[in-house]
Amino acid sequence: MTQVNQDLQFAVSLYDCEEGDCVKIELSDAQGTVIMLSPQQARSFASELIQTVYRAEVKNSLQRKQQAAPAKKMERATDLYGSHPHPA
Numbered sequence: 001m002t003q004v005n006q007d008l009q010f011a012v013s014l015y016d017c018e019e020g021d022c023v024k025i026e027l028s029d030a031q032g033t034v035i036m037l038s039p040q041q042a043r044s045f046a047s048e049l050i051q052t053v054y055r056a057e058v059k060n061s062l063q064r065k066q067q068a069a070p071a072k073k074m075e076r077a078t079d080l081y082g083s084h085p086h087p088a
Contacts, residue, residue: 009028015022015036023042027033037045 009010011026013024013026015024016022017036017038019038022039023036023037027035073076
């Protein structure tokens with residue numbers, strides 16, 4: 001089994017089915033979930049999972065860049081104008 005976190009582990013294995021070898025995914029969550037997939041279903045699931053993870057990574061990367069941009073702008077302003085107030 002592969003450990004995801006302290007509460008969740010999963011195992012992926014093959015099992016014999018009518019179509020030959022199929023895919024079995026076991027989750028060691030509270031329900032002890034087992035997912036049985038044909039090769040075509042497993043391929044579709046894997047493709048959707050990869051695409052979704054990619055979108056999440058891109059979104060997270062863009063958010064980090066947007067959060068870092070205001071900090072850089074603030075640094076530039078203090079470099080140009082100084083951080084001390086001017087007397088009126």
